[in-house]
Amino acid sequence: MMFPYPSAEGLHVGNLFAFTGADIFGRFRRLQGFDVFEPMGFDAFGIHSENYALAVGTHPAKLIPRNIETFRRQLRRFGGMFDWRHELSTTDPAYYKWTQWLFLQLFKHGLAYRKRAAVNWCPACKTVLANEQVINGYCERHPDVKVEQRFLEQWFFAITRYAERLLDHLTYLDWSDSTVALQRNWIGRSEGAEIVFETPAGSPITVFTTRPDTVFGATYLVLAPEHPLVDALSGQEQRRVVREYQREVQGRDIVSRKVGDRTKTGVFIGSYARNPATGESIPIWIADYVLMEYGTGAIMAVPAHDKRDFEFATEFGLPIRQVVRVEGEALPVVSENGTLVNSAPFDGMPCAGAAREIVQWLERSGAARAQVQYRLHDWCISRQRYWGPPIPIIYCDACGPVAVPEADLPVELPFIEDFKPDDSGVSPLARHAEWYHVPCPRCGAPARRETDVSDTFLDSSWYFLRYPSTEFDDRPFDAGRTRTWLPVTTYIGGNEHAVLHLLYSRFITMVLHELGHLEFEEPFPKLRAHGLIVKDGAKMSKSRGNVVVPDAYVQKWGADTFRMYLMFLGPFQEGGDFRDEGITGIRRFLDKVWILGHEAAVARPGGLPPAVERKLHQTIRKVTDDTEALRYNTAIAAMMEYVNEMRNAECRMRNGVEPLLVMLAPYAPHLCEELWARLGHAKSIFVEGRWPAFDERLAAEEEVELVVQVNGKLRARLTVPRGVTQADAVARAQREASVRKFVDGKDVRKVVYVPDRLVNLVV
């Protein structure tokens, strides 16, 4: 299961829902005879803890152990089958030593690099803000201070080099469709072309487009305001306005820049480029709706066939030329199912074909080439914060960035009281010269540690690799242990991690595989996403005040009842609405099982009545299939039916109860363990119990109910021996008064017979 972030509020129902679902599966597999390793750990670094510690005026290093203690207590209490010997916390130096090691592996192989990148900067806090801390362009803590963008040197991981592989592998991974869809979306593959627009100044502009078929309609170019060619291409007279616009854009935060419904702004930079298709000279503009980080940071604007370009052209009175026609559609025509017009030799061609041909045609003069773009960006792992693992790099004036020698790991996070952002304008560790002044590991000259820490998602990108090897301090993961237990056989978690955590883990695993540290390339061959528990139709959140705290429920009803209640709420993979009403139904059921178990302990031995035996085997079949598929709600319903059947038949036999206890044990481990002991077993049900096998012959009904339809409408139900012939079934059907009423005096034109199920007479 995905390990939790140990919040100060304690385990919430969402955690418990997820962990129960995973725990049931683990216990089920164990009862089937598998070796099951169910580890647990804590994702305890990060801005969450840091902000919370700031808010309540304590230190995260004091806060986190308390929170973990609470989590541990709650996790033990709900009955997870955890192997506590392998517990881990990402804040433990013994753990993050290897997180830092991981960084160094990427650094040494050129997969970690430094780049200037925009961050949100609050001039009042004098610190970097996460995107979530920017509220409508203003600082979360200073509602009247506008957030700006600043450029800082930051560390990036080159995940985009793996974009194609990360996408391709999705076709064979056994993952929930919903998760695959989210991840595909996030990687965002677009096929298109790069097209080169020459300029008289001699600096050609390359643009990326997914619609090369519309190149004849490109009536101007737009560059991102930060585009490196802007300076060189700006005309003398426009230079001042261009600078002013660039400053204006930089003065805004990086969040609101990307809100699409703003009125478009931009300026003409005073020069022109040549459209390689038409040969025309077209104006070059800059505008903040073009982003430097996607494609080439420059676009060819085709206002007739792009909504944004259309708005921009309308705003600034730029020419709009239609080159694609779709029956009955007004401009802008965005559809790709049209025909070309005003496109010289390509007129009349459908868009799709024209796109290919135009790229080939332009390619001959070197003005274009087919190109695939990904939406995915490289992973920025720098955090100008305190509560994380220091990035293990030392800057030397002579040697540049130098890796901390592996023997010197971990670079421990020092305990500092003043971890709060203050007016000094630097990250907290950068205020501690005694910590960051170190000699260069290569030349020995005075040097300086990196004072940023790494992203929490780096901590969680490899924790599953650590679990089996927690006791080794000389290697991140032991080869033998890893071969036995990894990759993760079944990974269960929520779709809130569909992109970041699940993508980063896949990336890191791929890299470690490539560097020869792992035999497998994918960390989670099988992944199941569970649903969301909501309250009164809305996501639970502190601000809504609808957070359900599980402790009181466990206290009042017991862990087993609460576990089962959560699983009975709805399909595990869809989640459900939390409401107290249904919980009593589960409690009643468990009470019945409790009584049944005690009665079985003193019942006379003997064979089961045939009806009970049949129901038992049907139940085994259903509970096995449903548990396997994580359909816990219907598995529980099937066990309820079986208990009802036993009670109706007044059967209390041990051989009817024991298989039930084994099937129920993953769901209600405490109760079943107790009853198992009371039935005289010396060892735990999870040691001695074996998942029952079902016998298809015993599960089969001797008599079946046959539905009789006339023209598809239900007219009668007959009880017949299983396996009746069609002729027999039709004859029986035609004897029924309720059927004859609709058939007599008419010709039966057709008979549809579904064996043991239905007869349909068509008249």
Add this chain to the structure above:
RNA sequence: GCCGAAGUGGUGGAAUUGGUAGACGCGCUGCGUUCAGGGCGCAGUGGGCGCAAGCCCGUGUGGGUUCGAGUCCCACCUUCGGCACCA
């Protein structure tokens, strides 16, 4: 705007993948047990008409395919989740 999921009784949800719609719970009604309440047990519980047998209607809306549609196809409506000036 794009991607994904889902709309079924008073209610949470079932439905073997085209074959009895409403399993299993909750709630509600009646009866029993009890001085009483709770608990427990038994019976009933989609809507309409009917004394009844029974008949008609019914899975967001409208059309279609089929002997037969909650399930498949087309168009639409609504809700939820994700992404989003990504060219």
